[in-house]
Amino acid sequence: MTVIDSAVLERHGIKPDEYERIQKLMGREPNLLELGLFSVMWSEHCSYKSSRVHLKTLPTTGPRVVQGPGENAGAVDIGDGLCAVFKIESHNHPSFIEPYQGAATGVGGIIRDIFTMGARPIALLNALRFGSLDTPQARRIFEGVVAGIGGYGNSIGIPTVGGEIVFDERYAGNPLVNVLCLGIAHRDDIIKGAAKGTGNPVYYVGAKTGRDGIHGATMASAEFDEKSAEKRPAVQVGDPFMEKLLMEACLEVMKTGAVVGIQDMGAAGFTCSTSEMGSRGGCGMTVDVTHVPQRETGMTPYEIMLSESQERMLLVVERGREHEVEAVFEKWDLHAVKVGEVTDGHRLKIHERGTLVADVPNRGLTDEAPVYNRPMQVPGWQKHVQGCSFADLGPAPSPQRAFEQLISTPTIASKRWAYRQFDHSVGTNTIAQPGMSAAVVRVKDTSRALAISVDGNGRFCYLDPYQGAKLVVAEAARNVACAGGEPIGATNNLNFGNPERPEIMWQIGEAVRGIGDACRALKVPITGGNVSLYNETEGNAIFPTPVLGVVGLLEDASKTVTRTFKTAGSAVVLLGDNLGELGGSEYLATVHNLVAGRAPELDLKREAALQALIIKLIRNGCIESAHDCSEGGLAITLAECAFDSGGIGLSADVTAVTHPEAPEYAVNATLFGESASRIVVSVPSRHLDVVMSAAKDAAITAREIGRVGGDSIRLSVNGEVVIELPVADAEHAWATAIETKMSRKAAS
Amino acid sequence: MKFAVVVFPGSNSDYDAFYAASRVVGEQAELVWHKDTDLKGADAVILPGGFAHGDYLRTGAIARFSPIMAAVKSFADRGGPVLGICNGFQILLEAGMLPGAMVRNDRIKFVSQLVPIRVEHTDTPFTAACAPKQVLKLPIAHGEGNYYAPPDQLAELEANRQVIFRYASAAGEVGTEWNPNGSLNGIAGICNRQRNVVGLMPHPERAAELPLGSADGRVVLASVVKALQDLKSSRPQDLTNA
Amino acid sequence: MKARVYVTLKPSVFDPQGRVVADALVTLGYQDVKDVRQGKFFEVELADADPAAAKERVTEMADKLLANPVIESYRVEVIQ
Amino acid sequence: MKARVYVTLKPSVFDPQGRVVADALVTLGYQDVKDVRQGKFFEVELADADPAAAKERVTEMADKLLANPVIESYRVEVIQ
Numbered sequence A: 001m002t003v004i005d006s007a008v009l010e011r012h013g014i015k016p017d018e019y020e021r022i023q024k025l026m027g028r029e030p031n032l033l034e035l036g037l038f039s040v041m042w043s044e045h046c047s048y049k050s051s052r053v054h055l056k057t058l059p060t061t062g063p064r065v066v067q068g069p070g071e072n073a074g075a076v077d078i079g080d081g082l083c084a085v086f087k088i089e090s091h092n093h094p095s096f097i098e099p100y101q102g103a104a105t106g107v108g109g110i111i112r113d114i115f116t117m118g119a120r121p122i123a124l125l126n127a128l129r130f131g132s133l134d135t136p137q138a139r140r141i142f143e144g145v146v147a148g149i150g151g152y153g154n155s156i157g158i159p160t161v162g163g164e165i166v167f168d169e170r171y172a173g174n175p176l177v178n179v180l181c182l183g184i185a186h187r188d189d190i191i192k193g194a195a196k197g198t199g200n201p202v203y204y205v206g207a208k209t210g211r212d213g214i215h216g217a218t219m220a221s222a223e224f225d226e227k228s229a230e231k232r233p234a235v236q237v238g239d240p241f242m243e244k245l246l247m248e249a250c251l252e253v254m255k256t257g258a259v260v261g262i263q264d265m266g267a268a269g270f271t272c273s274t275s276e277m278g279s280r281g282g283c284g285m286t287v288d289v290t291h292v293p294q295r296e297t298g299m300t301p302y303e304i305m306l307s308e309s310q311e312r313m314l315l316v317v318e319r320g321r322e323h324e325v326e327a328v329f330e331k332w333d334l335h336a337v338k339v340g341e342v343t344d345g346h347r348l349k350i351h352e353r354g355t356l357v358a359d360v361p362n363r364g365l366t367d368e369a370p371v372y373n374r375p376m377q378v379p380g381w382q383k384h385v386q387g388c389s390f391a392d393l394g395p396a397p398s399p400q401r402a403f404e405q406l407i408s409t410p411t412i413a414s415k416r417w418a419y420r421q422f423d424h425s426v427g428t429n430t431i432a433q434p435g436m437s438a439a440v441v442r443v444k445d446t447s448r449a450l451a452i453s454v455d456g457n458g459r460f461c462y463l464d465p466y467q468g469a470k471l472v473v474a475e476a477a478r479n480v481a482c483a484g485g486e487p488i489g490a491t492n493n494l495n496f497g498n499p500e501r502p503e504i505m506w507q508i509g510e511a512v513r514g515i516g517d518a519c520r521a522l523k524v525p526i527t528g529g530n531v532s533l534y535n536e537t538e539g540n541a542i543f544p545t546p547v548l549g550v551v552g553l554l555e556d557a558s559k560t561v562t563r564t565f566k567t568a569g570s571a572v573v574l575l576g577d578n579l580g581e582l583g584g585s586e587y588l589a590t591v592h593n594l595v596a597g598r599a600p601e602l603d604l605k606r607e608a609a610l611q612a613l614i615i616k617l618i619r620n621g622c623i624e625s626a627h628d629c630s631e632g633g634l635a636i637t638l639a640e641c642a643f644d645s646g647g648i649g650l651s652a653d654v655t656a657v658t659h660p661e662a663p664e665y666a667v668n669a670t671l672f673g674e675s676a677s678r679i680v681v682s683v684p685s686r687h688l689d690v691v692m693s694a695a696k697d698a699a700i701t702a703r704e705i706g707r708v709g710g711d712s713i714r715l716s717v718n719g720e721v722v723i724e725l726p727v728a729d730a731e732h733a734w735a736t737a738i739e740t741k742m743s744r745k746a747a748s
Numbered sequence B: 001m002k003f004a005v006v007v008f009p010g011s012n013s014d015y016d017a018f019y020a021a022s023r024v025v026g027e028q029a030e031l032v033w034h035k036d037t038d039l040k041g042a043d044a045v046i047l048p049g050g051f052a053h054g055d056y057l058r059t060g061a062i063a064r065f066s067p068i069m070a071a072v073k074s075f076a077d078r079g080g081p082v083l084g085i086c087n088g089f090q091i092l093l094e095a096g097m098l099p100g101a102m103v104r105n106d107r108i109k110f111v112s113q114l115v116p117i118r119v120e121h122t123d124t125p126f127t128a129a130c131a132p133k134q135v136l137k138l139p140i141a142h143g144e145g146n147y148y149a150p151p152d153q154l155a156e157l158e159a160n161r162q163v164i165f166r167y168a169s170a171a172g173e174v175g176t177e178w179n180p181n182g183s184l185n186g187i188a189g190i191c192n193r194q195r196n197v198v199g200l201m202p203h204p205e206r207a208a209e210l211p212l213g214s215a216d217g218r219v220v221l222a223s224v225v226k227a228l229q230d231l232k233s234s235r236p237q238d239l240t241n242a
Numbered sequence C, D: 001m002k003a004r005v006y007v008t009l010k011p012s013v014f015d016p017q018g019r020v021v022a023d024a025l026v027t028l029g030y031q032d033v034k035d036v037r038q039g040k041f042f043e044v045e046l047a048d049a050d051p052a053a054a055k056e057r058v059t060e061m062a063d064k065l066l067a068n069p070v071i072e073s074y075r076v077e078v079i080q
C-alpha cells in the first residue's frame, strides 16, 4: 500500500490544502485508488473549480429553457413538444498531442452528451484555432484535426454543417478544437443522468475498458511543457462504428421506458459517471470493477476507474426489466453487463471480486469539490495594447492591395478545403450548408428550422475581454438572425490560459461578465458549456478565446436567406452604422501585422433592435440576402455576398468615416473597420421602401449603398472608386487560398 | 409499390432513403434489419449509404455476408430492382452483384459536395423516368468512390452500356476536370448485365427536395415506380413477388 | 499460433496513397525515392496450434474476407 | 533497391479495425480466431543502391513521415 507523500499528490495534481479537504471529507486517509478518484473529479476539467463562481453569474433561464446547465447538455423548447438539445465541448490538448484522434474523440464525446439526453443528433459544428499555415506544424495539426472531425462525424452520419476557423501564431502551441452538437428530442423523452431507486441494477455498455486516457482529465488541466511527451500513452483512439451502434441502441433502449438514468463515460470515465449519477439522484452506488469488460489484461481497479476509453455508457435500469434492455443491446451486437446497483445513502462503493477497495462520499467527488475565487488582476500590458499609433504604421497602403491581401488570408478565405471533407448532406436536413454563414437545419415533420452559428474573436478579447466577449455573443446571435433565426439559446466554450495566474483569471472573469451582460440584453439564455483552461505552452497563453454557439428558431423554414446575392438590379443596403473602428481588426493583423487598439463599441440595445429588424424583414420576405459584417469589415462582407452567387457582382459607394488620429487611414477604416451591429442586405426595388421604413421604425440607420449586378466588385468611397476587380478573380483567390497553402505542404 | 431499405450496422443514410421513398416520392417503404432473411414483400430494394461495419476492413466487405444479402441476391436474380447508393454500391461490388471495385479517391481526402452527373442510359428501373443524357445535381460524400475495373471488364461494361451515370459538367460534358475521385471513365454508377441492379456513389435520396439544394435525385426513385408500372401493365403478375 | 496476411493492390491498380506518400517524401528531400506502394497486413491470432492447418485456415480467411481479388493480392505467413 | 516499412499501432493503443475484422471472422465461423491487429506497410523503391545507406534513409523516412510516433511503432526491412 503506497504511502501518500507529496510526490504522489504532485503526480495527481492535488494541492496540499486540497488533500486536507479530502481527508476531512473521508474522515481518514484515502487509499491510492480513492486519491485517484478525487484527483480526476477535482481536476479543473471536471470540477470547474476556478470558473464556477463566475459561471454562476450567467443567465440560464428563459421561457423556452427546458434544461439549463448541469446536465449532459442543455435543452430549449422549439414548439410541437420538441426540444433542441445542444452543447459545445473542447478537445484542445488531445488534439495537440494527436490531431486526428484528438479531434475525432472530441466529436465522439459531444455526440454522446447529446444522445445521452434522449435526443437524436442532427448537426455538428466546430470552432478551430491553429497557428499560421506558413508553418509545417500548423499545417500538420490543421490537416489532422480536419481529417479527424470528418473521420468521426462522416462515419457516424451526423452532418457537420458549420463552424469557424482562425489562424494566428498565438495558437501555434495550443490549437483549439471546440465541437458543438445539436439534437432533437421530444420534450417528454428527455432523460437525465441521475441514478434512482435503491436496488436498481447499474449497466455498463459499449467499448471495453483499456488503459488509454488514464489521467486525461488531469492532463487537460495542466500546462504543456516538454514533459507532456511522457503523457503520450494517454492517447485514445476513436471508434465511430461502435459509437453509431451505441447511439442507435441507446435511443432504442430509452423507448422501452425501462431506463431510469443514463450517462456517458467521458472525462474521468467510470469514476465520473458513477459518482455524478449517484449524487444527482441523491443516492449511492456500489459497483464491482471485476465485471467491467476489459481490453487489456491485469488491469487494476485504479486503472479501470480512471480509464478514459471512448464509446462507453452507464445506465441505471428499472429492476425487473433488465431483459428488455439487454435484448435491445443484443440486437445491436452490444453486450450490456451489470456492474453494480443503486444503494441508499450517498456513497460510491467500489469492489474488486467482492472486496471493498474504495468507499467515498459521492458528493465529495462532485458538488463538494473545491471552488476557488482565484485572485484577478489586470495585466500590466492591457492599457498598452489598447493604444494604436497609426503614425508608426507609415503611409496607408492602397485599399485595392489591402483588399487583395485580405481575401486570401486564411482566416478570411473560404474554408471549403476543410468543410468539403465533412459530410454535410447526410440526414437530409441541411438547408444552409457550410460556407453560407450560419448553418440552417430543418426540423423534420414541422415547418420549422434551426439556425446555428459558432463564433469567437480572440483578438477583441485580448484587447478587452469584457468588450470582446460581448462582441462575440452579438456576432453569433447576429449570424443566426441573418439566416432568419430568432436566438433562443446559447452554449459557450471558455478557452483560456492558466487560471492560477491573476491576469488570466481576470480575463476569464471579464469575459464571463461580458457574456452574461450580452446574453441578458439579447435575451439569449446560456444552457450549458465547457471550460478549457491551461491552454499554454511554455508559459505562452493563447488569446483569451470564449467561443459562443447560438441556436435560433425559424417558424417557417422556407423563409431563410443566405449571404449570397440573388438578382442583378437589387439594392445593396447597409443596416447599422459604419464607424470605421480598426482596433483589433483583421486588417491591422494581416496588412500591418499588428494586434492593437480598442475593441469596437457595442450598444446592446441597438444590437437587439437590429437583430429584431433583420428577423422581421426575412420573415416578411423583403430581402434576398443578408450577411453580417465581421472579419475584414464592410469591403470583405460585400465581396462575400458576391462569392458563391454564381458570379454576380456589385458596385457600391460608401461615405468615408472621419478618422481623426490618422486621416490618411480614413478610407481603409471605412472599408475594413470591424464595427459591430452591421448587416448588408440585398433588396428587390419593389421592397426598398418597406425595408427603409421598417429600419426607420426600429431606429436603425439604413443606407442604400449600391446595386447588385455586373461581374466585378466595384467599391467607391465618397464617389471615388478604390477597389475594382472581377468577381471571378477575387472569388478564385478567396476560394483557393487555403488549399494552395496546404498543397505547398512539406515545401518549408 | 413498396421499397425495402436494408439497415446494416453502420448504415447512416438508411433513414434518408426511407424518408425520400415514403415521404417525398409517396410510396410505401420499410426499413429491413440486416439480420432478417426476407424483404417483407418489397417491389424494390435499396442498399443505403453509410459506413457498414465502420468500413474498417474494405467498404462493403463485411456487410455482404449479412443474412439479408441472400434474399437480396435471389430478389435480384428474379429481376427485382435493386439500388445501391454509395456504401450500398460498394456492398454490391463486394458481393459480386456488380462488377469492379472501389479504391481510395485519387486525392485521398473524403469529398463532400454537390456534383453534376450525366444519365448515360434510361433503360434501367432507376433511370426509366430520366431524359436521355439528363444532368442531375447530386451530393457525393465518400472517401472511396474511385471506381476500378480491369481493362477487359471495363471495355465490356462500356460495350454492354452498363455505365449508367458519369461525372460531368453542369452542361453535361464529361472529362477529368469534372471527375471528383479519379473513377475510371468518370464512372459514377453502373448496372449489371440484366440491368435491374444499379449502383451509384452520388446520393439521389439526399437531393429529392429543393430546400436541400437540389431535387434532381427524386427522379431516380420515381423511375422505379414508373418502371414497375410499365412492367405490371406488360406482365399481369408481378414477377418480383413470384 | 500467429499468422500474418499481407495485402497489396495489384500492380495494375493505381495506388493513390502510395503516390501521395512518394510525393511527400520527395518534397521532404528524398529525391532518390522512385516509387512507393502502400499495403496493409493483418496479424491473426489463432487458438489452433498446428502451423500447416493454421496456414490453410488463414488463407481461406484471406480469400473469403481479408482481400478483394478484383484489386488485391495477398501473402500468408505463419509466424509461430 | 527496395525497402519495406511495417507500421503497427503500439500494443497499448486500441485497434478498432482489428476488433471488427476479428468479430467478422468469428461470425463467419472461424471460432478459433482469438485476436486480429491491423497494420500497414510501405514498399519504398530507391534509386540508392547500398543496402546499409538505404536502411538508414528509409528509417529516417519512417520517423519523419510514414509512422506516427505517438501511437505507432515501425520496423524497416531492406529487400534487395
Ligand SMILES: Nc1ncnc2c1ncn2[C@@H]1O[C@H](COP(=O)(O)OP(=O)(O)O)[C@@H](O)[C@H]1O
Pocket: A126, A127, A128, A160, A161, A162, A163, A164, A165, A411, A412, A415, A418, A419, A422, A433, A434, A435, A436, A437, A438, A439, A453, A455, A479, A628, A630
Ligand atoms: N470548420 C468549419 N466547418 C464547417 N464549416 C465551416 C468551418 N469553418 C468555417 N465554416 C463555414 O464558413 C463560413 C464562414 O465562416 P465565418 O468566417 O465564421 O463567417 P461567419 O462568422 O459570418 O459565419 C460559415 O458558413 C461557416 O459555417
Ligand SMILES: [Mg+2]
Pocket: A164, A454, A455, A456, A630
Ligand atoms: Mg465568424
